[in-house]
Amino acid sequence: MAENTAPTIKPRQPCPCGSGKRxxxxxxxxxxxxxxxxxxxxxxxxxxxxxxxxxxxxxxxxxxxxxxxxxxxxxxxxxxxxxxxxxxxxxxxxxxxxxxxxxxxxxxxxxxxxxxxxxxxxxxxxxxxxxxxxxxxxxxxxxxxxxxxxxxxxxxxxxxxxxxxxxxxxxxxxxxxxxxxxxxIMPTDRLDVEGVESAYWVDAGEKAHLRWVRPEPEERLLAALARLSARGELSLDEDSRYAGSFRAHGLLVPVWDLDREKHAREWDQPAADLGRRLDEALASLDSEPLDAAERRARDGLRGRQVTIR
Structure with a gap:
């Protein structure tokens, strides 16, 4: 068995569990x-x-x-x-x-x-x-x-x-x-292309979806998504649309509706292309604040969020 090597903690120190409390x-x-x-x-x-x-x-x-x-x-x-x-x-x-x-x-x-x-x-x-x-x-x-x-x-x-x-x-x-x-079980596959991590295709019956767990802070990711949305670049291709996002365990999970006639492997390259656009949008936030149209897009995206955990 692995040993618990947690140190002894003083009462007024921050709790190591990460709660933010003493x-x-x-x-x-x-x-x-x-x-x-x-x-x-x-x-x-x-x-x-x-x-x-x-x-x-x-x-x-x-x-x-x-x-x-x-x-x-x-x-x-x-x-x-x-x-x-x-x-x-x-x-x-x-x-x-x-x-x-x-x-x-x-x-x-x-x-x-x-x-x-x-x-x-x-x-x-x-x-x-x-x-x-x-x-x-x-x-x-x-x-x-x-x-x-x-x-x-x-x-x-x-x-x-x-x-x-x-x-x-x-x-x-x-x-x-x-x-x-x-x-x-709903048919599920993990996208398999360089630059795309923790992205899963699922056939939910009437629709197929892409769920992509992202590591970025929520507000920064939302701003980058809004920048792409204002440019009309938030879909993977013409057979997809951005559906919204949900929060799970502190991370944001964007979701896209997909044409379920296409196999999971057909979404690998569109997802990789979207990932590059998203990375560029994230990088641009440091030097280019959102303009009025992008802020409106962000407000619209925020209204399509839910929290499940």
Whole structure:
């Protein structure tokens, strides 16, 4: 198991969890940590955008978690929405799309990782329970357990057959959960082109969409999107349109409606071209403030935002 090397914290110091509160009003207060909402739980990790995508909208995917110690596979959804499980063949999984116990998903994930590293084969953790910590210390977060510079090697799956070892047939509640999960999957693909990261095509039935998790601060990204919108350059091509954006775990996720007759690979190059335009617009903000038309475009884009986390 990875060791928690969190230092002893003085009461008036900022709490290391990132809440912005003093330690005595956060993790240093009995029961206080569970009430603290960390709005950007994966901040500081190179894989932040991928973690948001896997947590919020990618249906079936796995990725080796770049732990400093131990081997665990990160997963979108586990059987019966378990927080963690160790398969009968010994392979360990931690789920992202789970019910959280606290306001810090990173801390809940770290506790699930610590549990599964010590778990016996064939056991599962339905939900992360209440945290415990020695007085004067802060429980580990995901940032304490992984290499912060490492990217995630995401593998998308057409179904959830990876829940079980290849030689095991599902039975009982697991079989029912597997059947229901497979039936709910929407076809999803990750755009595969240089310069485009954490962008996913999904066929939602009546429409197809591109969801692109962006790392930039919201207001700066919104200004760059507005600059492209005012120039008529915000679509990927004539068969697409900008639909809006949503906030998830401190990041903004722009969304485009797409022609669902086109395959995911047909959007790789248009997305790369849009990415270059967006990078140029972001760079120009330092020397060219938004003009009146761009400010109006920004106001319009802001009105098409929602927050899901």
């Amino acid at each position: 330690y005595k009003a956060c993790h240093g207060k009995a029961g206080g940590a569970a009430d603290v909402i960390v709005t950007r739980p994966f901040e500081g990790l190179a894989a932040e955008c991928e973690l948001v995508a896997l947590r919020e909208f990618v249906p079936s995917a796995t990725a080796p978690l770049p732990l400093r110690d131990g081997e665990v596979t990160l997963a979108t959804v586990l059987p019966m929405a378990a927080a963690a499980l160790r398969r009968t063949d010994g392979k360990a999984f931690v789920g992202l799309q789970v019910q959280t116990h606290s306001g810090d998903i990173s801390r809940d994930l770290a506790r699930a990782v610590e549990w599964v590293l010590a778990a016996e084969p064939g056991s599962s953790l339905p939900v992360v329970g209440p945290e415990t910590a020695e007085p004067g210390t802060v429980p580990a977060r995901l940032q304490d357990l992984v290499d912060p510079e490492a990217a995630l090697d995401v593998e998308l799956h057409r179904d959830f057959s990876w829940w079980l070892p290849e030689d095991v047939e599902p039975t009982g509640e697991v079989a029912l959960s597997l059947e229901r999960a497979n039936a709910a």
